[in-house]
Amino acid sequence: MGLEESTFRDVVCTVCGCCCDHLEVTVKEDTVVKVKNACAMSTSKLLNYMNERIMKPMIRRRGRLSGCSYRDAVDAAAKILLKSRSPLLYGWSLTSCEAVEVGVELAEEVGGFIDNTTSTCHGPTILGVHEIGESSSTLGEVRHRADLIIYWGCNPIHAHPLHMSRYTLLSKGRFRKSRSERTLIVVDVRRTDTAKMADMFIQVEPNKDYELISALRAAVRGDEIEQDEVGGVPTDLIEEVAEMLISCDFGALFFGLGLTMSPGKSENVDAALSLVRDLNSKTKFVIIPMRGHFNVNGANNVMTWMTGYPYAIDFTRGFPYYNPGETSAVDLLARGECDSALIVASDPVSNFPYKATCNLTSIPLITIDPHITPTVLCSDVVFPSALVGIETSGTVYRMDGVPLVARKLVEPPRNIRSDIEILRDILRRYRNLKRLGR
Amino acid sequence: MSALELTLRRTVMAPLYLDIISPDNLSGKRWREIGDYIVWEGNRKVKLRSLFKIEGEAEANLQDTLIEIVGDMSRARRIGYRMSGGVIRVRGHGGLYVGESMRGGRIIVDGDAGPWLGANMAGGTIEVSGSAGDHVAAASLGTDKGMTGGTIIVKGDSGSQTGAWMHSGLIRVSGSSGMFPGAHMRGGTIHIIGDCSGRAGANMRGGKIVLSGKLPTVLPSFTFEDIRSQTRVDKDNVEGPFYVFSGDNNEGGDGRLFIKKASNPQLKWCEKFLEV
Numbered sequence: 001m002g003l004e005e006s007t008f009r010d011v012v013c014t015v016c017g018c019c020c021d022h023l024e025v026t027v028k029e030d031t032v033v034k035v036k037n038a039c040a041m042s043t044s045k046l047l048n049y050m051n052e053r054i055m056k057p058m059i060r061r062r063g064r065l066s067g068c069s070y071r072d073a074v075d076a077a078a079k080i081l082l083k084s085r086s087p088l089l090y091g092w093s094l095t096s097c098e099a100v101e102v103g104v105e106l107a108e109e110v111g112g113f114i115d116n117t118t119s120t121c122h123g124p125t126i127l128g129v130h131e132i133g134e135s136s137s138t139l140g141e142v143r144h145r146a147d148l149i150i151y152w153g154c155n156p157i158h159a160h161p162l163h164m165s166r167y168t169l170l171s172k173g174r175f176r177k178s179r180s181e182r183t184l185i186v187v188d189v190r191r192t193d194t195a196k197m198a199d200m201f202i203q204v205e206p207n208k209d210y211e212l213i214s215a216l217r218a219a220v221r222g223d224e225i226e227q228d229e230v231g232g233v234p235t236d237l238i239e240e241v242a243e244m245l246i247s248c249d250f251g252a253l254f255f256g257l258g259l260t261m262s263p264g265k266s267e268n269v270d271a272a273l274s275l276v277r278d279l280n281s282k283t284k285f286v287i288i289p290m291r292g293h294f295n296v297n298g299a300n301n302v303m304t305w306m307t308g309y310p311y312a313i314d315f316t317r318g319f320p321y322y323n324p325g326e327t328s329a330v331d332l333l334a335r336g337e338c339d340s341a342l343i344v345a346s347d348p349v350s351n352f353p354y355k356a357t358c359n360l361t362s363i364p365l366i367t368i369d370p371h372i373t374p375t376v377l378c379s380d381v382v383f384p385s386a387l388v389g390i391e392t393s394g395t396v397y398r399m400d401g402v403p404l405v406a407r408k409l410v411e412p413p414r415n416i417r418s419d420i421e422i423l424r425d426i427l428r429r430y431r432n433l434k435r436l437g438r
Numbered sequence: 439m440s441a442l443e444l445t446l447r448r449t450v451m452a453p454l455y456l457d458i459i460s461p462d463n464l465s466g467k468r469w470r471e472i473g474d475y476i477v478w479e480g481n482r483k484v485k486l487r488s489l490f491k492i493e494g495e496a497e498a499n500l501q502d503t504l505i506e507i508v509g510d511m512s513r514a515r516r517i518g519y520r521m522s523g524g525v526i527r528v529r530g531h532g533g534l535y536v537g538e539s540m541r542g543g544r545i546i547v548d549g550d551a552g553p554w555l556g557a558n559m560a561g562g563t564i565e566v567s568g569s570a571g572d573h574v575a576a577a578s579l580g581t582d583k584g585m586t587g588g589t590i591i592v593k594g595d596s597g598s599q600t601g602a603w604m605h606s607g608l609i610r611v612s613g614s615s616g617m618f619p620g621a622h623m624r625g626g627t628i629h630i631i632g633d634c635s636g637r638a639g640a641n642m643r644g645g646k647i648v649l650s651g652k653l654p655t656v657l658p659s660f661t662f663e664d665i666r667s668q669t670r671v672d673k674d675n676v677e678g679p680f681y682v683f684s685g686d687n688n689e690g691g692d693g694r695l696f697i698k699k700a701s702n703p704q705l706k707w708c709e710k711f712l713e714v
Contacts, residue, residue, distance in 0.1 A: 084480075316480050
């Protein structure tokens with residue numbers, strides 16, 4: 001990490017849930033100068049991570065954010081949390097598992113709600129798994145064995161650019177060595193770039209995924225379907241697809257927000273999990289969600305170890321309680337049930353529904369983030385933080401549940417601390433203030 | 439019957455856990471004693487009297503106990519939790535989980551109710567004059583039995599998953615319903631008088647869903663059975679004619695969907711399966 005040029009090999013990417021661990025990053029004078037093996041998103045992040053950075057802690061005074069000492073910011077944050085009856089601690093998917101661990105400790109100490117971005121992406125997946133269970137595998141197993149791949153309601157060419165080349169269609173596995181040995185089916189509402197590569201593209205009408213999966217389940221079981229078409233897909237084609245699914249040796253179904261965030265949500269996932277369960281009575285089939293943020297799976301894992309629940313956890317009464325819809329961030333904020341919030345490595349102001357955002361910006365807001373975001377600009381206390389996987393190390397979980405270590409490549413800017421240090425300092429100050437009865 | 443009246447004193451900005459408010463807990467108690475009860479307001483324990491102005495008296499006999507709650511309870515949870523008798527009347531929004539696991543008695547909400555109205559309910563009656571949220575009479579997370587008895591009447595609309603995992607009892611919705619009424623249903627009756635957003639009876643194994651309004655489509659895992667001129671809900675005859683479907687075949691189910699013919703011309707295709 002000095003003035004000499006040095007190259008780091010097998011670097012873990014911290015962009016999407018693929019967590020590609022084959023990157024080569026060259027660093028000179030504590031700056032990333034060259035990136036190899038990465039996708040466009042990853043290359044852009046690694047080469048431009050210093051753009052739009054926050055360089056000092058800030059506190060809102062007389063309506064304007066102005067610079068302050070780190071100590072003052074910690075004190076202000078701890079006082080907000082101490083005064084709060086119903087604080088929300090949200091984010092956690094773009095930071096390390098170690099930071100999430102401190103976050104859960106802080107949530108328990110302050111008696112608040114802790115939720116991660118799962119509740120706005122694959123939360124329904126977790127609810128579906130609660131009800132049905134899942135037949136899953138690692139991406140490595142898919143790479144080596146899968147001869148039939150389905151992408152349902154996702155577009156990996158844009159959202160997970162190396163997913164197809166590293167793990168599915170274009171990868172060279174031990175038993176499946178080339179593209180010609182694999183079949184790709186894409187189900188989506190429009191012909192995406194991923195769909196253009198498919199052997200079979202099934203264009204389902206918007207919000208008709210559940211109906212189509214139900215029809216596929218019926219066809220897989222050999223039932224007659226009375227309707228001529230389901231969700232805009234002819235019944236003959238549904239029966240043909242069912243035959244393809246049954247006759248493969250190893251199938252893998254990957255699904256994205258097209259299933260989890262369209263009407264039906266957890267019931268859509270429930271249906272997909274049931275389809276895979278039915279298929280496993282005839283062949284080998286697995287199902288894997290296409291997780292978005294690089295450590296959203298890690299946040300779920302750490303919260304589950306520590307509390308028994310993967311997200312949307314309520315500590316207000318001193319014990320962990322879990323009920324998405326009641327205790328998840330968007331629902332709490334939409335009902336106006338939180339009186340302060342701590343946001344870690346996330347930007348809810350940009351992507352929460354209008355009513356939830358209005359309530360979020362009307363309560364005392366503390367944000368820990370490396371970059372300037374709309375959430376930062378609406379905050380009362382702001383902490384700049386170091387980027388996990390570039391300026392600080394940490395454990396992350398790939399979308400299939402494989403843990404990887406994201407390494408530190410360069411030194412963070414002066415006086416910029418990691419999420420873990422900031423959270424520990426807030427927790428320490430909170431405990432001191434509480435002990436002193438302030 | 440004299441009433442115990444609880445009037446909200448101030449605006450509450452945090453979740454309020456009011457499972458203590460039920461005739462079973464409050465009947466025969468003096469107002470001073472009731473005021474000393476501790477409830478959670480967010481992460482703080484507060485006395486009931488700091489939240490409510492308490493007037494009147496609770497009857498000593500459980501069945502004669504009437505509790506009136508006045509104010510916006512939209513942030514409250516579990517009013518009437520596990521109650522077995524008496525009456526609760528909420529003048530305003532009822533909050534979440536109204537009447538969860540109730541076994542008897544009556545709850546009247548003069549306003550809307552939030553999600554999980556009557557979740558895991560086993561007996562009694564709930565009447566809501568406004569609309570209800572998602573998961574009416576459904577199973578709470580972690581349980582696989584929703585309503586097992588009793589009656590819920592919603593005069594307005596209900597959200598999605600009305601009657602999910604229901605085993606017995608009656609739900610009547612005068613307005614429209616969201617998606618998945620009767621999902622995973624095992625028994626009981628749901629009557630939706632208005633329109634339904636779709637996917638009625640998904641994964642149902644038993645029970646009966648009567649839809650008098652429009653249903654966009656029937657799931658492909660249901661089989662068309664017949665056309666009936668009328669059907670029975672509780673003690674009332676509901677005039678049809680109705681298309682009758684059975685399913686959900688994907689779960690080996692034997693539930694029944696009654697869908698009013700006049701409101702659903704898009705389902706005319708199924709008449710080709712009728713014997714001439």
